[in-house]
Amino acid sequence: MPGISSARLKQILNLNDFEAQARKHLPRAIFGYVQGGADDGTTISHNREVLNRIRLIPRILRDVSACSQKVTLFGQRFASPFMIAPMGASAVVAHDADNAMAKAARAARIPYILSANAITPIEEIGQSYPGCWFAGYQKPDESNIERMVKRVADAGFTAYFLTADVAVGSNRENNKRNGYTMPFRPTARLAFDMARHPSWLYRTGLKTVCQRGVPRISNIDPVERPSIFSSEIDAVTGYASFSWKHAEMIRRYWKGALIIKGVLSPEDAKLARELGADGIVVSNHGGRQLDCAVSPMEVLSAIKAESGSMTVLVDSGFRRGTDVVKGLASGADAVLIGRPFLYAAALGREKAITRAIGLLQREIHIDQCLLGVETCEALKEIAQA
Numbered sequence: 001m002p003g004i005s006s007a008r009l010k011q012i013l014n015l016n017d018f019e020a021q022a023r024k025h026l027p028r029a030i031f032g033y034v035q036g037g038a039d040d041g042t043t044i045s046h047n048r049e050v051l052n053r054i055r056l057i058p059r060i061l062r063d064v065s066a067c068s069q070k071v072t073l074f075g076q077r078f079a080s081p082f083m084i085a086p087m088g089a090s091a092v093v094a095h096d097a098d099n100a101m102a103k104a105a106r107a108a109r110i111p112y113i114l115s116a117n118a119i120t121p122i123e124e125i126g127q128s129y130p131g132c133w134f135a136g137y138q139k140p141d142e143s144n145i146e147r148m149v150k151r152v153a154d155a156g157f158t159a160y161f162l163t164a165d166v167a168v169g170s171n172r173e174n175n176k177r178n179g180y181t182m183p184f185r186p187t188a189r190l191a192f193d194m195a196r197h198p199s200w201l202y203r204t205g206l207k208t209v210c211q212r213g214v215p216r217i218s219n220i221d222p223v224e225r226p227s228i229f230s231s232e233i234d235a236v237t238g239y240a241s242f243s244w245k246h247a248e249m250i251r252r253y254w255k256g257a258l259i260i261k262g263v264l265s266p267e268d269a270k271l272a273r274e275l276g277a278d279g280i281v282v283s284n285h286g287g288r289q290l291d292c293a294v295s296p297m298e299v300l301s302a303i304k305a306e307s308g309s310m311t312v313l314v315d316s317g318f319r320r321g322t323d324v325v326k327g328l329a330s331g332a333d334a335v336l337i338g339r340p341f342l343y344a345a346a347l348g349r350e351k352a353i354t355r356a357i358g359l360l361q362r363e364i365h366i367d368q369c370l371l372g373v374e375t376c377e378a379l380k381e382i383a384q385a
């Protein structure tokens with residue numbers, strides 16, 4: 001069964017459009033896993049409300065004919081100030097999704113961050129996108145940390161994001177209601193759900209099992225790769241005893257760029273700086289962890305003030321070129337975007353992800369020109385109301 005046709009892909013005009021199409025294509029349980037948030041989903045809608053409230057003040061009659069959206073992050077030059085966020089279990093959503101996202105990002109010269117919870121091993125993604133970035137959940141155990149960090153370095157990755165806002169797995173009632181569980185528990189209801197979505201069933205479910213066997217969580221441990229049916233993966237969304245002490249261990253063993261992901265308080269930004277981190281991601285995990293958490297955009301300026309020379313990234317709810325511009329104008333160096341790229345992967349793998357990247361790049365270009373700002377650096381000077 002083919003993926004989305006070129007004609008239908010052309011009808012997708014912005015990142016939000018991917019969600020509506022993916023809702024039709026994916027089983028309810030899988031779509032809900034991607035779209036959902038914690039508790040009542042208050043944080044998800046709040047993230048959007050805060051972004052929507054910000055207004056930009058354009059400057060006119062400036063020559064913007066040489067407009068560029070290139071950025072330098074951790075010593076690497078990229079085509080645009082946004083990247084694909086780490087997303088676990090992506091291969092359940094789209095066949096070979098991690099490779100598709102890595103390859104599309106590499107071709108477009110934007111960063112891609114592989115999740116520890118991915119089904120594709122680090123070593124394989126290291127081939128698809130040499131030098132790309134990794135986001136780890138680590139067991140609070142020094143020997144495990146040392147061996148895992150070595151595995152990531154041996155695979156050629158250059159930046160290590162420590163996912164730090166996952167002390168425990170959050171309360172996701174939508175998953176329970178839809179029948180999505182990790183470890184994966186096959187039920188008659190889930191089978192019915194999948195059977196009602198034959199395009200996903202053949203292009204992702206069966207194809208993945210035929211080509212790779214039982215999916216395994218591949219990057220959570222230096223050696224073990226528990227199957228998605230195994231009770232061993234209960235803990236992979238976090239370790240309650242993981243603390244700054246363990247982050248220091250990662251800093252000691254990891255020689256590349258270290259970024260702490262999930263910072264929402266200026267005090268934690270200060271601790272990250274004192275730890276010797278190279279960067280932080282101001283994030284509420286796309287509303288998937290603590291419901292009623294502040295929006296990253298509400299705290300970005302205060303966190304920036306504590307960040308010293310660290311690179312500051314931001315995510316959670318960014319969808320439009322104007323959102324990216326707002327993030328940069330508020331002090332971020334670049335923006336992470338999650339769900340839309342996974343929806344795109346589900347609909348049409350690399351082709352659709354490439355379209356998503358292109359749509360956002362085009363919006364940023366138009367926004368920069370209309371704001372009268374030729375570079376991402378200069379976006380920091382843009383006034384807001």
Ligand SMILES: Cc1cc2nc3c(=O)[nH]c(=O)nc-3n(C[C@H](O)[C@H](O)[C@H](O)COP(=O)(O)O)c2cc1C
Pocket residue numbers: 033034035085086087088089115116117135163261283284285286287288315316317318336337338339340342
């Ligand atoms: C399906 C899914 C899985 C995710 N898995 C991870 C993960 O394994 N590690 C991580 O650091 N963040 C994970 N995240 C959070 C994203 O990295 C990112 O912070 C968030 O999606 C940004 O919000 P957005 O989806 O609204 O753009 C996940 C998000 C989604 C949607």
